[in-house]
Amino acid sequence: MKKLFFLSALLLMSVVTFAQQALWGGAPVVSPEIHDDNTVTFRLKAPKAIKVQVTGDFLPAIPIETPRGIWEGPGIADLKEGKDGVWEYTTPEPLAPELYMYSFIVDGLKIMDPSNVYMIRDVATVTNVFIIGGGRADLYKVNDVPHGTVSRMWYHSPSLNMDRRMTIYTPAGYETSSKRYPVFYLLHGGGGDEEAWINLGRTSQILDNLIAQGKAEPMIVVMTNGNPWQQAAAGESPLGFVSPTLRSPEAAKAPEGAFEMSFPEVVKFIEKNFRVKKGKKYRAIAGLSMGCGHAANISRYYPDMFDYVGLFSGSASARPNSTCPVFTDFEEKLKIQLQDKKPALYYIACGKTDFVQEGLKKYLKLLDEKGYKYEYFENEGGHIWRNWRIYLTEFAPKIFK
Amino acid sequence: MKKLFFLSALLLMSVVTFAQQALWGGAPVVSPEIHDDNTVTFRLKAPKAIKVQVTGDFLPAIPIETPRGIWEGPGIADLKEGKDGVWEYTTPEPLAPELYMYSFIVDGLKIMDPSNVYMIRDVATVTNVFIIGGGRADLYKVNDVPHGTVSRMWYHSPSLNMDRRMTIYTPAGYETSSKRYPVFYLLHGGGGDEEAWINLGRTSQILDNLIAQGKAEPMIVVMTNGNPWQQAAAGESPLGFVSPTLRSPEAAKAPEGAFEMSFPEVVKFIEKNFRVKKGKKYRAIAGLSMGCGHAANISRYYPDMFDYVGLFSGSASARPNSTCPVFTDFEEKLKIQLQDKKPALYYIACGKTDFVQEGLKKYLKLLDEKGYKYEYFENEGGHIWRNWRIYLTEFAPKIFK
Numbered sequence: 001m002k003k004l005f006f007l008s009a010l011l012l013m014s015v016v017t018f019a020q021q022a023l024w025g026g027a028p029v030v031s032p033e034i035h036d037d038n039t040v041t042f043r044l045k046a047p048k049a050i051k052v053q054v055t056g057d058f059l060p061a062i063p064i065e066t067p068r069g070i071w072e073g074p075g076i077a078d079l080k081e082g083k084d085g086v087w088e089y090t091t092p093e094p095l096a097p098e099l100y101m102y103s104f105i106v107d108g109l110k111i112m113d114p115s116n117v118y119m120i121r122d123v124a125t126v127t128n129v130f131i132i133g134g135g136r137a138d139l140y141k142v143n144d145v146p147h148g149t150v151s152r153m154w155y156h157s158p159s160l161n162m163d164r165r166m167t168i169y170t171p172a173g174y175e176t177s178s179k180r181y182p183v184f185y186l187l188h189g190g191g192g193d194e195e196a197w198i199n200l201g202r203t204s205q206i207l208d209n210l211i212a213q214g215k216a217e218p219m220i221v222v223m224t225n226g227n228p229w230q231q232a233a234a235g236e237s238p239l240g241f242v243s244p245t246l247r248s249p250e251a252a253k254a255p256e257g258a259f260e261m262s263f264p265e266v267v268k269f270i271e272k273n274f275r276v277k278k279g280k281k282y283r284a285i286a287g288l289s290m291g292c293g294h295a296a297n298i299s300r301y302y303p304d305m306f307d308y309v310g311l312f313s314g315s316a317s318a319r320p321n322s323t324c325p326v327f328t329d330f331e332e333k334l335k336i337q338l339q340d341k342k343p344a345l346y347y348i349a350c351g352k353t354d355f356v357q358e359g360l361k362k363y364l365k366l367l368d369e370k371g372y373k374y375e376y377f378e379n380e381g382g383h384i385w386r387n388w389r390i391y392l393t394e395f396a397p398k399i400f401k
Numbered sequence: 402m403k404k405l406f407f408l409s410a411l412l413l414m415s416v417v418t419f420a421q422q423a424l425w426g427g428a429p430v431v432s433p434e435i436h437d438d439n440t441v442t443f444r445l446k447a448p449k450a451i452k453v454q455v456t457g458d459f460l461p462a463i464p465i466e467t468p469r470g471i472w473e474g475p476g477i478a479d480l481k482e483g484k485d486g487v488w489e490y491t492t493p494e495p496l497a498p499e500l501y502m503y504s505f506i507v508d509g510l511k512i513m514d515p516s517n518v519y520m521i522r523d524v525a526t527v528t529n530v531f532i533i534g535g536g537r538a539d540l541y542k543v544n545d546v547p548h549g550t551v552s553r554m555w556y557h558s559p560s561l562n563m564d565r566r567m568t569i570y571t572p573a574g575y576e577t578s579s580k581r582y583p584v585f586y587l588l589h590g591g592g593g594d595e596e597a598w599i600n601l602g603r604t605s606q607i608l609d610n611l612i613a614q615g616k617a618e619p620m621i622v623v624m625t626n627g628n629p630w631q632q633a634a635a636g637e638s639p640l641g642f643v644s645p646t647l648r649s650p651e652a653a654k655a656p657e658g659a660f661e662m663s664f665p666e667v668v669k670f671i672e673k674n675f676r677v678k679k680g681k682k683y684r685a686i687a688g689l690s691m692g693c694g695h696a697a698n699i700s701r702y703y704p705d706m707f708d709y710v711g712l713f714s715g716s717a718s719a720r721p722n723s724t725c726p727v728f729t730d731f732e733e734k735l736k737i738q739l740q741d742k743k744p745a746l747y748y749i750a751c752g753k754t755d756f757v758q759e760g761l762k763k764y765l766k767l768l769d770e771k772g773y774k775y776e777y778f779e780n781e782g783g784h785i786w787r788n789w790r791i792y793l794t795e796f797a798p799k800i801f802k
Contacts, residue, residue: 048508107449111512117522118642126518130642144639147564151552163548175674234518238545241519241531273576
């Protein structure tokens with residue numbers, strides 16, 4: 001009888017769902033459909049639409065002129081209307097393995113695919129996502145391997161005078177072993193927060209998979225919030241459901257170098273509350289874009305702290321007018337870090353068409369002139385998450401070995 | 402120079418964002434805008450649209466006929482087109498404090514608000530959300546109080562023969578104290594998973610706030626996945642980005658009562674890996690709808706396990722044809738639980754217009770006939786998250802006292 005009742009409840013809910021669909025014009029269509037040959041079909045039920053398009057990074061990029069040169073915008077393709085007002089587009093070629101982002105454009109209005117509940121926020125833009133497996137992209141999938149724990153945790157920052165949120169990955173087995181682990185601090189870019197690496201970066205999947213394959217050491221990954229004026233990601237702080245922006249008006253309030261200078265507070269919190277191996281050789285730091293600057297600055301300012309440094313899509317340079325100790329005596333501090341206290345790895349990665357290449361080339365030239373040792377990885381593409389996931393999969397296996 | 406470079410990068414990104422908006426027809430409009438008097442304006446830039454509507458639970462409900470009676474569907478209101486193709490609707494009256502869900506309907510196509518990045522998935526439907534503060538709804542907000550940790554963690558279930566994911570809330574101070582805590586097991590409904598209570602239920606916000614106000618004891622909250630055929634929430638298991646359904650085809654594979662019988666594995670895992678107070682008086686269990694059945698069944702089948710039981714929007718009843726030990730000797734087991742081993746609290750909550758009321762009335766009648774003690778809370782409304790959040794705020798302060 002309970003079962004019967006339960007089935008009735010389910011039936012009711014189906015009816016409700018159906019009613020909702022009838023009401024909302026929701027589309028009980030499959031989209032995206034990934035075919036066996038890795039071509040992909042996108043579908044949208046929109047009987048009243050005049051024009052339906054799909055835009056995303058799986059399509060050939062569209063060059064967009066900007067003051068800093070050509071930027072590669074996501075491509076656009078037209079869907080064709082078929083039976084029952086269902087519009088459809090199938091990629092002419094199989095897609096290469098990758099995590100892709102896309103949206104629909106219906107009569108000029110950008111919308112998300114109502115048939116796909118998987119979406120990721122990047123600053124103020126939310127797009128749908130899908131994964132074509134195979135090759136490196138298999139690292140981005142949840143596979144049948146032991147899984148680590150992902151925690152959102154708050155710590156107190158005395159120097160920033162606030163409680164702040166961070167995201168922490170502990171590897172599979174952390175709870176059940178008494179082992180101590182090395183710690184990798186992984187920093188986001190401008191407009192990001194403590195959610196960026198775990199969501200867009202697929203950090204937990206990448207680490208689960210690399211560790212299971214024996215390619216990376218079991219490690220704790222700490223993803224901080226690098227915006228010193230901010231307690232937590234949009235929607236996760238007392239500010240409520242504010243609209244995220246690339247740079248909040250509060251940003252100006254934080255003194256230069258505030259996040260960098262506060263970093264020992266993060267390390268102290270982690271080393272107090274987790275079973276970690278202490279000391280320089282058990283600490284790594286890396287970041288992308290703004291976080292790349294942070295990683296370079298923090299590791300230079302605290303040269304005894306990190307033996308592994310990863311700079312993704314960015315660099316560092318002197319700020320001659322700065323009075324903040326993070327930036328004064330730039331070359332002297334760099335010498336201490338890279339020559340006197342030589343780290344085990346100073347790894348730099350950047351895309352060939354990344355707009356930061358100009359600044360990076362100057363930095364590499366400086367490192368070369370001084371004879372400082374570093375490892376450089378360059379690949380196709382620009383300032384995009386696709387590359388940051390790649391750099392994480394390249395960097396993580398190189399540390400703590 | 403670094404700063405200049407950073408600003409240039411920001412400028413580029415702004416340009417890109419602008420270009421994307423131009424490209425995508427994105428709407429740089431504010432929506433929803435919550436005014437000081439708690440009226441709310443919704444806006445959508447859609448110059449080519451013929452008709453734009455908003456649908457959500459903040460509007461007067463629309464009755465929908467179903468085989469099981471009238472269901473209250475979300476209301477609908479028309480937006481009016483104004484300048485530059487921006488459509489607008491302002492609620493005629495201030496909205497009462499609450500977490501509300503809504504979507505737009507553009508020429509019959511249900512879409513999410515492109516100006517609002519805050520959205521929650523409920524089974525296969527994603528809707529935007531916003532909060533009107535005040536009263537009980539202040540418990541749903543992130544306030545300036547100490548925050549607990551939220552972890553997604555995997556455990557091994559020998560009886561279900563798989564690794565499974567759960568969501569765990571540990572109260573503020575857990576990491577820095579050596580205290581032991583009581584544990585509250587909180588179970589989701591049909592179509593839900595280990596993400597339901599933490600997202601739709603605002604569990605971490607509610608617990609942070611109730612604990613900070615001294616109304617609830619600091620406690621650990623464990624939100625399991627109650628679908629015994631499933632390792633984890635949609636997108637979080639090796640099945641990948643599958644389309645969530647109310648009931649997956651795999652559901653039939655799991656034997657009746659499999660989740661209920663496996664529950665001691667969850668308790669064992671938690672008590673091994675967290676600093677908990679052990680024993681019946683330090684354990685509570687509650688669930689909604691399907692999870693209400695689970696909570697009733699588990700607490701009845703394991704009468705020495707929980708001193709606090711919460712049944713939200715559901716009940717339990719005999720299954721005369723079942724051979725599963727969870728369901729055999731229903732009344733005898735209920736007697737053992739509620740009379741011989743009387744729990745400290747047997748709490749039942751349900752909405753007046755909930756479709757489960759018929760089954761629940763039979764259950765209450767049985768409890769009354771037998772003279773078993775329980776506490777009953779009845780309020781307006783039906784089988785909806787608004788009520789489950791209320792029941793959580795009512796139940797949590799009553800346990801471990």
